[in-house]
Amino acid sequence: MVKLNKDTREEYCNHLLQLLTKEELDQFREDFLQLHPTDQADFYIMLESEDRQKLYAIITAETMADIFQALELSEQKELIIELDERYAAEMINHLYADDAATFLAELDQVEAQAILTAMNTDDADDVKELMAYPPKTAGSIMTKEFISLSSTNTAQEVIEQLRMEAPNAETIYYLYVVDEHEQLVGVVSLRDLITAQSNELVENLMSTRVVSVGSSANQEDVAKLIKKYDFLAAPVVSPNGVLLGIVTVDDVIDVIEDEATEDLGEFTASRGATDVNVSAFTAAKKRAPWIVLLMFFGLITAGVIDQFEETLSQIVLLAAFIPLLMGSAGNAGTQSLAVVVRGLALGTLEKKGLARTLLREFSTGMMIGIICALALLIIIPIFYGSFMLAVIVGISIFCSLSVATVIGATVPLIINKLKIDPAFASGPFITTVNDILGLLIYFTIATSLLEFL
Amino acid sequence: MVKLNKDTREEYCNHLLQLLTKEELDQFREDFLQLHPTDQADFYIMLESEDRQKLYAIITAETMADIFQALELSEQKELIIELDERYAAEMINHLYADDAATFLAELDQVEAQAILTAMNTDDADDVKELMAYPPKTAGSIMTKEFISLSSTNTAQEVIEQLRMEAPNAETIYYLYVVDEHEQLVGVVSLRDLITAQSNELVENLMSTRVVSVGSSANQEDVAKLIKKYDFLAAPVVSPNGVLLGIVTVDDVIDVIEDEATEDLGEFTASRGATDVNVSAFTAAKKRAPWIVLLMFFGLITAGVIDQFEETLSQIVLLAAFIPLLMGSAGNAGTQSLAVVVRGLALGTLEKKGLARTLLREFSTGMMIGIICALALLIIIPIFYGSFMLAVIVGISIFCSLSVATVIGATVPLIINKLKIDPAFASGPFITTVNDILGLLIYFTIATSLLEFL
Numbered sequence: 048m049v050k051l052n053k054d055t056r057e058e059y060c061n062h063l064l065q066l067l068t069k070e071e072l073d074q075f076r077e078d079f080l081q082l083h084p085t086d087q088a089d090f091y092i093m094l095e096s097e098d099r100q101k102l103y104a105i106i107t108a109e110t111m112a113d114i115f116q117a118l119e120l121s122e123q124k125e126l127i128i129e130l131d132e133r134y135a136a137e138m139i140n141h142l143y144a145d146d147a148a149t150f151l152a153e154l155d156q157v158e159a160q161a162i163l164t165a166m167n168t169d170d171a172d173d174v175k176e177l178m179a180y181p182p183k184t185a186g187s188i189m190t191k192e193f194i195s196l197s198s199t200n201t202a203q204e205v206i207e208q209l210r211m212e213a214p215n216a217e218t219i220y221y222l223y224v225v226d227e228h229e230q231l232v233g234v235v236s237l238r239d240l241i242t243a244q245s246n247e248l249v250e251n252l253m254s255t256r257v258v259s260v261g262s263s264a265n266q267e268d269v270a271k272l273i274k275k276y277d278f279l280a281a282p283v284v285s286p287n288g289v290l291l292g293i294v295t296v297d298d299v300i301d302v303i304e305d306e307a308t309e310d311l312g313e314f315t316a317s318r319g320a321t322d323v324n325v326s327a328f329t330a331a332k333k334r335a336p337w338i339v340l341l342m343f344f345g346l347i348t349a350g351v352i353d354q355f356e357e358t359l360s361q362i363v364l365l366a367a368f369i370p371l372l373m374g375s376a377g378n379a380g381t382q383s384l385a386v387v388v389r390g391l392a393l394g395t396l397e398k399k400g401l402a403r404t405l406l407r408e409f410s411t412g413m414m415i416g417i418i419c420a421l422a423l424l425i426i427i428p429i430f431y432g433s434f435m436l437a438v439i440v441g442i443s444i445f446c447s448l449s450v451a452t453v454i455g456a457t458v459p460l461i462i463n464k465l466k467i468d469p470a471f472a473s474g475p476f477i478t479t480v481n482d483i484l485g486l487l488i489y490f491t492i493a494t495s496l497l498e499f500l
Numbered sequence: 501m502v503k504l505n506k507d508t509r510e511e512y513c514n515h516l517l518q519l520l521t522k523e524e525l526d527q528f529r530e531d532f533l534q535l536h537p538t539d540q541a542d543f544y545i546m547l548e549s550e551d552r553q554k555l556y557a558i559i560t561a562e563t564m565a566d567i568f569q570a571l572e573l574s575e576q577k578e579l580i581i582e583l584d585e586r587y588a589a590e591m592i593n594h595l596y597a598d599d600a601a602t603f604l605a606e607l608d609q610v611e612a613q614a615i616l617t618a619m620n621t622d623d624a625d626d627v628k629e630l631m632a633y634p635p636k637t638a639g640s641i642m643t644k645e646f647i648s649l650s651s652t653n654t655a656q657e658v659i660e661q662l663r664m665e666a667p668n669a670e671t672i673y674y675l676y677v678v679d680e681h682e683q684l685v686g687v688v689s690l691r692d693l694i695t696a697q698s699n700e701l702v703e704n705l706m707s708t709r710v711v712s713v714g715s716s717a718n719q720e721d722v723a724k725l726i727k728k729y730d731f732l733a734a735p736v737v738s739p740n741g742v743l744l745g746i747v748t749v750d751d752v753i754d755v756i757e758d759e760a761t762e763d764l765g766e767f768t769a770s771r772g773a774t775d776v777n778v779s780a781f782t783a784a785k786k787r788a789p790w791i792v793l794l795m796f797f798g799l800i801t802a803g804v805i806d807q808f809e810e811t812l813s814q815i816v817l818l819a820a821f822i823p824l825l826m827g828s829a830g831n832a833g834t835q836s837l838a839v840v841v842r843g844l845a846l847g848t849l850e851k852k853g854l855a856r857t858l859l860r861e862f863s864t865g866m867m868i869g870i871i872c873a874l875a876l877l878i879i880i881p882i883f884y885g886s887f888m889l890a891v892i893v894g895i896s897i898f899c900s901l902s903v904a905t906v907i908g909a910t911v912p913l914i915i916n917k918l919k920i921d922p923a924f925a926s927g928p929f930i931t932t933v934n935d936i937l938g939l940l941i942y943f944t945i946a947t948s949l950l951e952f953l
Contacts, residue, residue, distance in 0.1 A: 085729050210695050220673050242663045276538050277750040297730040307760035315838035327863030334835050335868045341831050345824030352820040359816045366819035367805040371798030378794050382787050385768035410780030415788045
């Protein structure tokens with residue numbers, strides 16, 4: 048199988064393209080099939096529609112299924128439209144059930160139903176089963192193509208079984224042992240099997256207490272489990288212990304990437320909008336609601352400042368430090384938020400008590416606040432000639448930073464406990480709360496010290 | 501092997517603790533050794549110092565090495581201090597070379613050297629080799645415990661070889677084929693080996709064009725490669741093709757987690773400060789520099805506002821909309837930043853042209869800007885009774901949002917091209933730039949329209 052390093056990729060792709068253009072289709076097929084499906088997919092998406100049609104004519108639906116699985120969702124949708132219906136259904140038959148389910152879930156119901164009807168009954172049933180699980184659960188990302196054994200087989204018998212079943216299984220490195228009711232009773236790795244005597248019974252090789260997850264478990268918890276134990280796969284079971292499927296480590300990598308994207312989205316008010324390959328209009332439609340919503344919060348801030356118009360009109364210079372104060376409080380709050388959110392994601396927070404974490408954040412905020420206040424007490428008199436202004440801004444920054452770190456740390460903890468949609472803990476929301484508190488602190492102090500200015 | 505689900509964990513740990521307290525050490529050892537090393541480590545960190553000493557006395561250095569590998573770095577450091585020197589050295593001998601190198605790199609040179617001297621020469625050489633690679637390269641995260649084959653062996657011979665070598669290898673699922681010069685010439689999966697005829701030569705089973713990475717490749721590129729092809733491992737080679745080691749998928753998961761933490765750190769001015777298990781003082785020491793640095797940028801903003809003191813003193817209400825404008829521009833810029841940074845991280849951006857991405861962002865910014873401007877043109881006259889004020893704020897928000905998205909998208913692209921430390925692209929820096937531009941736009945418009953207010 049040809050796998051391409053960066054430098055050989057372009058050359059090989061040009062070579063393939065030439066063969067296709069010159070209609071040397073036999074040679075093309077031979078060389079194309081040498082590629083890893085991931086590289087086949089990379090080549091495929093470069094092709095013009097006309098060349099794609101040539102491709103469909105000369106490669107089997109099974110090969111096309113491998114390519115399909117390596118494509119992005121938007122590319123998959125384009126592909127399916129170009130195929131004739133029979134070829135498409137045959138291709139979907141060859142997909143792993145989890146990939147087929149993920150794809151069909153994105154189509155409208157009529158289209159999905161049409162494809163399901165054209166599929167083999169068995170395969171279609173697997174796909175329907177997976178589609179029935181709520182998104183982001185273990186059930187929704189598991190694969191049905193796993194290998195299960197009986198505990199009374201010998202190592203040699205299992206290896207014979209593998210020779211038969213390996214081509215259809217997503218992994219053969221973890222083998223799950225089930226009893227007569229299909230309930231999961233053990234696991235044996237191919238590693239253990241290889242190193243065992245050939246007449247050894249699976250019973251004696253398997254681990255009997257298997258870590259498994261329920262089909263409704265959160266996909267993030269499955270990812271944490273696999274990461275924690277360095278597993279290559281984890282079994283998914285029904286409430287009564289029946290083995291339903293497995294989640295493999297490559298699915299988990301996708302989950303971790305997705306969760307990281309989601310975390311970032313929540314920190315940047317771009318939740319659900321981080322897809323780079325959309326039109327400006329689609330991007331605006333996804334992002335505008337956040338900006339507009341946060342702008343309305345900005346109107347609240349404007350209202351707060353408006354309340355102190357009298358103070359401001361007496362000392363206009365106070366306005367100059369609004370961005371500095373709000374920016375600092377916002378940054379400190381977001382830092383705390385990031386620390387706590389990462390701690391929750393990586394599971395390192397649980398080892399510490401929550402109260403200690405909050406106290407730590409409060410102390411941290413006070414220390415940073417003192418440093419900032421001292422700096423301002425020196426700088427402001429130099430540039431603006433007013434020591435009293437420095438005192439007002441200094442005390443305000445100390446108070447706002449101390450509060451901001453606590454709010455930044457508390458909100459995600461509460462939200463985590465309450466299992467509310469974590470979007471509400473997003474950076475911009477915490478920043479807004481800190482903005483308003485900071486402004487109240489600032490102008491209250493300024494108003495009460497006004498006579499000294 | 502006992503692996504613990506959440507509900508059985510506490511019970512089993514209590515049981516172990518009781519045995520340890522009652523000094524029923526034989527029974528304790530037997531039950532403790534039933535646990536997966538990851539769970540052994542979880543149990544270990546719960547123990548008081550006195551109980552830990554009991555543990556060291558009854559388990560071998562080899563078992564302790566497995567526990568050690570499952571601990572966090574800070575816990576590893578605590579552990580090594582408690583051990584007597586000979587036991588510690590023996591334990592380090594049993595670590596995988598990559599884990600030993602990662603740990604020793606964190607100690608000071610004298611300590612690290614003392615441990616290296618006490619180790620077996622062969623193991624110490626492997627560890628020293630890994631420590632010589634720069635951090636975050638493929639070389640620094642690869643493992644030396646891989647299995648290499650000769651192409652002239654038969655499938656059966658390889659399986660015999662695996663029986664011998666499997667216990668010392670980190671994975672046996674990918675087997676690398678080298679020639680007489682130790683140069684990588686192919687790869688064969690255990691899957692292919694199992695399904696092959698037993699007298700088939702490795703030569704005929706292996707893929708000859710293997711995707712490999714250089715030892716100085718960025719760890720993130722290795723992660724992308726493994727993720728793209730759904731590999732379980734990738735081989736690391738020297739410039740002349742000699743197989744040096746392998747990077748396994750579980751290491752890659754750690755890399756992806758680390759990179760996500762890093763991305764988040766760059767977005768939240770908490771770079772390198774996301775460790776939750778540190779004292780308030782340490783946290784303040786790591787985070788304060790960012791807050792103070794950004795506060796100095798805030799002083800620039802204050803200076804900009806100060807320049808427009810005359811305008812402000814005529815219409816104090818203008819100050820009320822400073823946070824709204826700056827917040828909106830900041831949010832829009834951060835959204836663009838997030839989209840582009842994720843696109844770069846996931847590799848989805850490369851498919852689009854960069855110019856098209858920038859144009860897309862600019863159009864998106866204008867569209868969101870129009871929506872915000874229209875909303876303000878309705879709301880501000882109602883609450884503040886001034887249509888002219890609404891026009892000033894409306895035009896300003898339209899201009900700032902259009903500019904902010906372009907800046908948010910451009911900066912990470914430039915930084916990516918120049919291969920500069922991406923910390924400079926962090927959210928708060930872009931927000932500061934957008935703040936200043938937004939204020940200039942706002943007050944320039946306000947000043948020029950002052951006579952109409």
